[in-house]
Amino acid sequence: MSAMLKVQVWRGGADGAFEAFEVPRRESQTVLDVVTHIQRALDPTLAYRYACRVGMCGSCAMTVNGAARWTCRTHVDKVAKDGRLSIAPLRNLPVIRDLVADLREFFDKWARAGGQFRGARTKADDFARVSPQSDARQLADAGIECIGCAVCYASCDVVARLPAYLGPAALNRAWTLVSDERDAGGAERLRAVAGDAGALSCHTHMSCTERCPKNLSPTAGIAGLKRAVARAALAGEL
Amino acid sequence: MSARGETLLWIAQRASAAVLALCVTVHLVTIVYATQGGLSGAEILGRTRGNVAWGAFYVVFVLAAAVHAPIGLRAVLAEWFGWRGRARAFLLIAFAVLLAGLGLRAVAAVFA
Numbered sequence: 001m002s003a004m005l006k007v008q009v010w011r012g013g014a015d016g017a018f019e020a021f022e023v024p025r026r027e028s029q030t031v032l033d034v035v036t037h038i039q040r041a042l043d044p045t046l047a048y049r050y051a052c053r054v055g056m057c058g059s060c061a062m063t064v065n066g067a068a069r070w071t072c073r074t075h076v077d078k079v080a081k082d083g084r085l086s087i088a089p090l091r092n093l094p095v096i097r098d099l100v101a102d103l104r105e106f107f108d109k110w111a112r113a114g115g116q117f118r119g120a121r122t123k124a125d126d127f128a129r130v131s132p133q134s135d136a137r138q139l140a141d142a143g144i145e146c147i148g149c150a151v152c153y154a155s156c157d158v159v160a161r162l163p164a165y166l167g168p169a170a171l172n173r174a175w176t177l178v179s180d181e182r183d184a185g186g187a188e189r190l191r192a193v194a195g196d197a198g199a200l201s202c203h204t205h206m207s208c209t210e211r212c213p214k215n216l217s218p219t220a221g222i223a224g225l226k227r228a229v230a231r232a233a234l235a236g237e238l
Numbered sequence: 239m240s241a242r243g244e245t246l247l248w249i250a251q252r253a254s255a256a257v258l259a260l261c262v263t264v265h266l267v268t269i270v271y272a273t274q275g276g277l278s279g280a281e282i283l284g285r286t287r288g289n290v291a292w293g294a295f296y297v298v299f300v301l302a303a304a305v306h307a308p309i310g311l312r313a314v315l316a317e318w319f320g321w322r323g324r325a326r327a328f329l330l331i332a333f334a335v336l337l338a339g340l341g342l343r344a345v346a347a348v349f350a
Binding site: 162196198233234238 | 246
């Protein structure tokens with residue numbers, strides 16, 4: 001292990017450039033540790049975003065050596081074998097400054113994909129009893145642990161080509177609700193994910209599934225949406 | 239286009255892809271098998287002319303291609319050039335008619 005890491009860090013907005021830093025190498029160092037060292041010891045004007053540092057909040061994702069990753073759980077050992085790191089903001093999103101991407105469009109798409117739970121019960125009703133073993137619940141459970149880090153969105157080639165495309169995370173969210181037997185969103189949600197910005201535009205490149213730090217498979221959820229949407233269209237319910 | 243319209247086009251493309259997968263396989267295997275011993279053009283025409291089964295097979299093949307390719311091109315035009323709307327629809331319908339016309343003409347040439 002060499003004593004110093006050579007780090008290229010994106011500075012400025014979309015028309016910015018990389019700036020070089022040297023950071024002391026440490027045991028069990030994460031990429032977020034490297035960024036934090038730069039901000040605290042080398043250049044306090046560096047803008048970046050993080051909160052929990054333990055892989056729960058989804059706020060520290062960046063492009064590390066070309067691939068989107070959650071930086072708090074990415075060890076330098078794993079991504080910088082030659083002692084070099086390049087750290088940039090997430091792709092497919094506007095850059096606010098330095099390593100901070102603007103996530104508004106990403107989360108607006110969750111709403112556009114019908115990402116809100118629509119209940120059919122009132123507080124006067126009893127609890128819904130859902131068997132954890134039921135097929136539908138297991139499908140929903142498979143996608144429910146998304147932390148909204150936008151790694152999938154930044155890795156998706158369809159988002160890069162079709163800016164209106166809802167993207168893997170929003171569609172994964174819609175799929176967990178379509179699979180939720182308590183949800184009453186029905187055909188309205190399927191219409192929201194069936195247009196030319198929706199699930200049918202997925203090319204099944206599977207970059208989202210490859211990069212998801214939670215090991216979810218948005219691709220599988222999108223395939224489920226394609227089936228649900230196709231069935232609804234053939235039944236005249238769309 | 240409506241969500242239902244988009245979805246029906248998607249279904250048409252997937253269904254025609256399934257047909258094409260079978261047709262292309264039969265087509266290639268037949269070519270390789272039939273030309274093993276060295277067939278002349280006249281011998282091939284001798285076998286295809288008036289053969290209703292081969293005629294029907296290639297009509298299905300051509301129609302599946304005429305459905306499949308324009309829908310795929312539709313997505314390419316949207317993703318690469320941002321091109322949507324009525325002009326794109328007319329171009330794609332013309333392309334489908336062209337594919338079907340040229341293909342059916344070729345089928346007629348070896349069948350009739």
